[in-house]
Amino acid sequence: MNLPATSPAPAVILTGDRPTGPLHLGHFVGSLRNRVTYQHEYRQFIMLADAQALTDNMDDTDKVHRNVVEVALDYLAVGIDPKLSTILIQSQIPELAELTFYYLNLVTVARLERNPTVKEEIRLRGFERDIPAGFLTYPASQAADITAFKAALVPVGEDQIPMIEQTNEIVRRFNRIAGRDILVEAKALVPEIGRLPGIDGKAKMSKSLGNTINLGASADEIRAAVKKIYTDPLHLRVQDPGHLEGNVAFLYLDAFDPDQAGLAALKEHYVRGGLADSLVKARLEVCLQELLAPIRARREELAKDRGYIMQLLKDGTAKAREVAAQTADEVKAALGLSYF
Numbered sequence: 566m567n568l569p570a571t572s573p574a575p576a577v578i579l580t581g582d583r584p585t586g587p588l589h590l591g592h593f594v595g596s597l598r599n600r601v602t603y604q605h606e607y608r609q610f611i612m613l614a615d616a617q618a619l620t621d622n623m624d625d626t627d628k629v630h631r632n633v634v635e636v637a638l639d640y641l642a643v644g645i646d647p648k649l650s651t652i653l654i655q656s657q658i659p660e661l662a663e664l665t666f667y668y669l670n671l672v673t674v675a676r677l678e679r680n681p682t683v684k685e686e687i688r689l690r691g692f693e694r695d696i697p698a699g700f701l702t703y704p705a706s707q708a709a710d711i712t713a714f715k716a717a718l719v720p721v722g723e724d725q726i727p728m729i730e731q732t733n734e735i736v737r738r739f740n741r742i743a744g745r746d747i748l749v750e751a752k753a754l755v756p757e758i759g760r761l762p763g764i765d766g767k768a769k770m771s772k773s774l775g776n777t778i779n780l781g782a783s784a785d786e787i788r789a790a791v792k793k794i795y796t797d798p799l800h801l802r803v804q805d806p807g808h809l810e811g812n813v814a815f816l817y818l819d820a821f822d823p824d825q826a827g828l829a830a831l832k833e834h835y836v837r838g839g840l841a842d843s844l845v846k847a848r849l850e851v852c853l854q855e856l857l858a859p860i861r862a863r864r865e866e867l868a869k870d871r872g873y874i875m876q877l878l879k880d881g882t883a884k885a886r887e888v889a890a891q892t893a894d895e896v897k898a899a900l901g902l903s904y905f
Contacts, residue, residue, distance in 0.1 A: 578603055578754070579716035581612030581655075584632035585622060588639040589777035590853075591761040591770035594820050596720055597643045597780075599756055603720070604649040610714050610885055611640065613878070616656040617706060620699040621690060637874050639780050642864035647877045653885035654878055655710070660886065660893040664709035667896060669702060671738045672731070677701050681727045708732040712748045713889040720754040729753040743899035748892075761820060766795030766813050781864050784854060791850040796842045807835040807842075814845045821852045 580600060582588065588597065603609050613636055618629045633654060640652060655661060677683060683704065687696055699706075711719055711732050719729055729751055736748040762768055763776025770777050778790045796814050800807040809815050809832060822828045831848065834840045867874065897903050 575606065575608045576717045577714055578607040578609045578718040578720065579612065579711050579714050579751075580609070580720045581614050581710075582636055583614045583618040584629055584636040585618050586628075586632055586772040587635050587779045587781060589770055589772070589779045590817075590820075591763075591777065592639075593643065593780060594761045595722060595756055597639070597645070599720060600640075600650065601644040604646060607718065609650040610716070610888075611645065611650050611652045612655050612710060613637065613653065614655045614710075616662070617703060620697050620703060623697070633878070634871055634874050637878055638864050638867055641867050641874070641877075642780065642860045647881060651885050652878060652881040654882050657882045658713075658886045658889050660889040661706070661709050661713055663893055664713055664889075664896060665702070665706045667900065668705040668708050668735050668739070671735050672705055674701075676731070676734075677704060680704055680731055682725055685724070704728055704731040705735065708735045711751050712736060713892045714885070715749040715888075715892060716751050717749055718754045719751045720756065722760055723755055724760075726753045726755070739896070739899075745899075747895050747899055762813055762816060764790055764794045764813060766811065778853065778857075780857065780860050782857060782861070784858070787853050787857060788850060791846050791853065794846060794849070796845065800842060803841045804838050806838040807840065809836065814842070814849055818845075818849055818852065821856055822848070823852075 580596060580603075582592065582596075600609065600611065613633050615629050615633055619626065622629050637652060641647070645652070678701070683701065687693075687700070692700070707728055708731065711729075712735075719732075721729060733750045736750050739748055740746050760768070761770050763770040763774055764778065765774070765776040767774055767776055778787060782790070794814050794817070795812070797808045797812050799805070815832065815835075818828050818831075831840070831845070835845065894903070
């Protein structure tokens with residue numbers, strides 16, 4: 566008798582966010598809309614990295630706590646389906662901390678300090694040598710998060726690729742010690758459109774810089790933000806030729822305008838002169854209002870029942886913990902730490 570062919574299990578993908586504030590358009594472009602697609606193609610775990618957020622927010626733990634639900638609301642509002650994606654709270658899975666503890670023995674302080682991503686984050690935060698130990702050892706913690714679910718794919722920006730490389734160094738060293746492949750190496754999945762600049766033209770859209778447009782922004786907030794968007798400082802008169810490079814209005818249109826053919830014509834008009842910045846911004850506002858209105862409406866409806874959101878998070882975390890616990894048991898057994 567011929568048995569029916571079985572399809573291979575979908576690859577595991579791990580992604581997530583630090584819950585330090587509501588999510589914004591930068592998150593939407595860089596990760597959220599991709600996650601809506603990934604959940605139909607992969608076994609997707611989405612982590613609310615509250616424990617990691619404490620590495621530089623111990624002076625305001627309430628900010629982290631209250632934003633767990635806020636970020637979860639953003640997830641659901643953009644179309645992430647808890648039936649297709651497992652949404653989990655990092656701090657509620659103690660096996661992740663346990664794996665981090667073991668992995669710290671597989672990496673040196675010097676190697677952690679050489680990690681380009683860690684070095685840049687330390688510089689941005691002005692830590693110098695006054696670095697929280699939890700922040701410095703984040704690569705080991707991230708390795709625990711990735712390997713706990715045996716994720717083969719991790720969506721990251723290009724600046725985060727060194728973190729994935731360091732995870733794989735830990736994986737290879739552990740597997741050598743174990744004498745067999747227990748942990749899985751991960752591949753960085755870099756989105757086509759990477760980091761979105763802030764409305765002020767700064768390289769990064771950031772809550773602390775006040776240059777974001779949140780996913781839950783009202784129509785008036787969107788309109789006010791679009792008016793402030795950085796364009797071409799040399800485009801002083803309507804008839805002057807405009808420049809596209811560094812022009813945030815056009816960068817946003819590239820990301821959000823569904824009519825790319827019409828946008829190409831608009832760019833040509835702007836470059837040759839005769840097109841006012843106000844008209845470019847008007848087109849952008851229409852795009853953003855149409856994009857965010859249904860997200861805002863879904864978010865407001867979901868926010869009426871926060872108990873429902875917490876139950877979803879509880880269920881997703883319990884499901885994720887079963888997977889992480891299995892990996893932790895395998896790791897402990899390989900290290901000879903299974904006594905009973």
